[in-house]
Amino acid sequence: MAITSGKLILPKPLEPYAEALPGVDTTNLSGKLIVIEGPDAVGRSTQVAKLRHWLEQEGHAVLDTGMARSALAGKGIARAKDGNTLGPVTMTLYYVTDFADRIENEIVPALRAGFVVITDRYIFSIMARAIARGEDPQWIERVCGFGLVPHAVYYLRTKVKDLVSRVVIGRGAFDYWESGMDCHFGDDMYESFVKYQTRIIRALDRMANRYGFIDIDAGKPPEAIFLELQRRITSLQLTKVNGTAAKAAVRSSL
Amino acid sequence: MDSLFTPNRHRGKLIVVEGIDGSGKSTQISLLSRWLRSSGFAVAFSEWNSSPLVHDTTRRGKRKEMFTPTTFSLIHATDFADRTERYILPLVRAGAIVCADRYAYTAFARDVARGVDPQWVRNLYSFAIRPNIAFYFKTPLEVALSRILGGRDALKYYESGMDLGISGNVEESFRVFQGRILAEYEAMSAEMGFQVIDATQSIEDQQRQMRAIVLKSLGRSLKTSVLRAPVPSTAGETS
Numbered sequence: 001m002a003i004t005s006g007k008l009i010l011p012k013p014l015e016p017y018a019e020a021l022p023g024v025d026t027t028n029l030s031g032k033l034i035v036i037e038g039p040d041a042v043g044r045s046t047q048v049a050k051l052r053h054w055l056e057q058e059g060h061a062v063l064d065t066g067m068a069r070s071a072l073a074g075k076g077i078a079r080a081k082d083g084n085t086l087g088p089v090t091m092t093l094y095y096v097t098d099f100a101d102r103i104e105n106e107i108v109p110a111l112r113a114g115f116v117v118i119t120d121r122y123i124f125s126i127m128a129r130a131i132a133r134g135e136d137p138q139w140i141e142r143v144c145g146f147g148l149v150p151h152a153v154y155y156l157r158t159k160v161k162d163l164v165s166r167v168v169i170g171r172g173a174f175d176y177w178e179s180g181m182d183c184h185f186g187d188d189m190y191e192s193f194v195k196y197q198t199r200i201i202r203a204l205d206r207m208a209n210r211y212g213f214i215d216i217d218a219g220k221p222p223e224a225i226f227l228e229l230q231r232r233i234t235s236l237q238l239t240k241v242n243g244t245a246a247k248a249a250v251r252s253s254l
Numbered sequence: 255m256d257s258l259f260t261p262n263r264h265r266g267k268l269i270v271v272e273g274i275d276g277s278g279k280s281t282q283i284s285l286l287s288r289w290l291r292s293s294g295f296a297v298a299f300s301e302w303n304s305s306p307l308v309h310d311t312t313r314r315g316k317r318k319e320m321f322t323p324t325t326f327s328l329i330h331a332t333d334f335a336d337r338t339e340r341y342i343l344p345l346v347r348a349g350a351i352v353c354a355d356r357y358a359y360t361a362f363a364r365d366v367a368r369g370v371d372p373q374w375v376r377n378l379y380s381f382a383i384r385p386n387i388a389f390y391f392k393t394p395l396e397v398a399l400s401r402i403l404g405g406r407d408a409l410k411y412y413e414s415g416m417d418l419g420i421s422g423n424v425e426e427s428f429r430v431f432q433g434r435i436l437a438e439y440e441a442m443s444a445e446m447g448f449q450v451i452d453a454t455q456s457i458e459d460q461q462r463q464m465r466a467i468v469l470k471s472l473g474r475s476l477k478t479s480v481l482r483a484p485v486p487s488t489a490g491e492t493s
Contacts, residue, residue, distance in 0.1 A: 087339030
């Protein structure tokens with residue numbers, strides 16, 4: 001297994017990066033898997049919501065998913081983050097559990113039914129957070145090796161100073177976890193946020209070449225970012241599927 | 255085996271027991287830990303699948319039969335990570351002898367018996383501290399089965415491997431699944447450097463052998479590095 005620098009020879013879309021999931025059939029998946037990546041507060045969820053609306057207007061059946069939304073582990077992660085004892089390796093593996101449950105029970109069935117799956121973050125954010133917390137890059141890359149290769153990874157690239165203004169202006173306060181306060185990167189939340197997000201961005205930047213991310217300049221206005229995403233996604237040549245039929249197919253495959 | 259785990263460079267020691275259900279390992283580690291404690295050492299105990307942070311998720315997943323081989327493996331690794339980060343590592347650093355009833359080897363046997371890739375699951379646990387001693391309680395399948403199937407409560411869904419669709423009959427599924435796990439333990443025994451205990455012997459004989467192995471392999475550090483309960487009247491005690 002290669003290390004997290006240098007370019008990977010990627011398998012074809014919807015094949016696993018490394019070991020396949022045992023007992024999960026990933027052949028004959030007709031949908032498309034689109035990943036929106038980027039650090040905290042960069043504006044990913046705004047874009048995902050717009051994309052979903054647009055794709056549905058175009059007649060595609062869309063599943064949107066994101067971190068900590070699994071039926072299995074979503075609540076457990078939220079509870080663990082409410083306490084004060086969640087260690088970095090434990091948090092990483094909790095998120096991988098959540099990701100695996102969503103791959104097996106949401107993403108693969110939706111792809112089989114021909115959906116366009118838009119995911120707000122993917123294995124890359126899990127790996128970046130782990131690496132930012134000092135965990136071994138090779139270890140976490142291998143753990144996440146069952147992830148399926150997306151058709152496209154759009155990386156909202158930004159600088160940490162722009163994140164700071166987004167957080168201060170947009171949200172009015174720093175978040176404990178987004179500031180990496182569990183690892184105390186700085187004496188206060190601002191200092192810790194800057195150091196932690198700098199590490200996250202550095203880790204994602206290293207992955208960009210390795211995993212073939214498509215860079216999107218997150219400094220542009222949201223509307224311009226959306227137009228660029230639309231243009232790029234259009235070029236993926238999504239096949240239209242009948243939404244109702246596809247939804248019924250997902251239900252029957254669950 | 256060298257790169258499998260993180261080496262233990264700390265004052266404390268880690269002793270683990272492994273084996274299939276009904277091998278008698280829990281009885282033995284409990285006796286061993288009480289003996290060490292009564293000898294004056296700081297002893298801690300960690301049980302498989304006991305993290306309070308992960309407990310509710312595991313219980314719900316089992317009750318609703320939500321697990322696949324991969325998520326079953328990952329949630330147990332998450333549980334193990336929590337116990338390692340919050341309990342086992344700090345205590346071993348402090349100089350305690352930590353006794354663990356099951357360790358990463360349980361995942362190597364059980365998850366692989368479920369179809370998980372052996373190298374993937376070994377990498378998954380590479381953050382674990384390498385045990386100073388790993389006892390393996392070698393038990394013929396029929397002996398273990400007769401101990402389990404005799405008196406205990408009803409067999410559970412995942413412990414019987416019912417998720418694998420081996421058989422519609424729980425007891426039959428349990429036999430086949432335990433057989434697969436046993437085969438995995440046997441196959442990794444040499445690779446992992448297990449101290450093999452013949453679990454068909456009497457409880458007393460097994461315990462005598464364990465204590466001899468502990469004294470032989472930890473003897474020196476028991477005198478020097480391991481944390482002891484303070485004894486006011488003892489003068490000139492080494493740190």
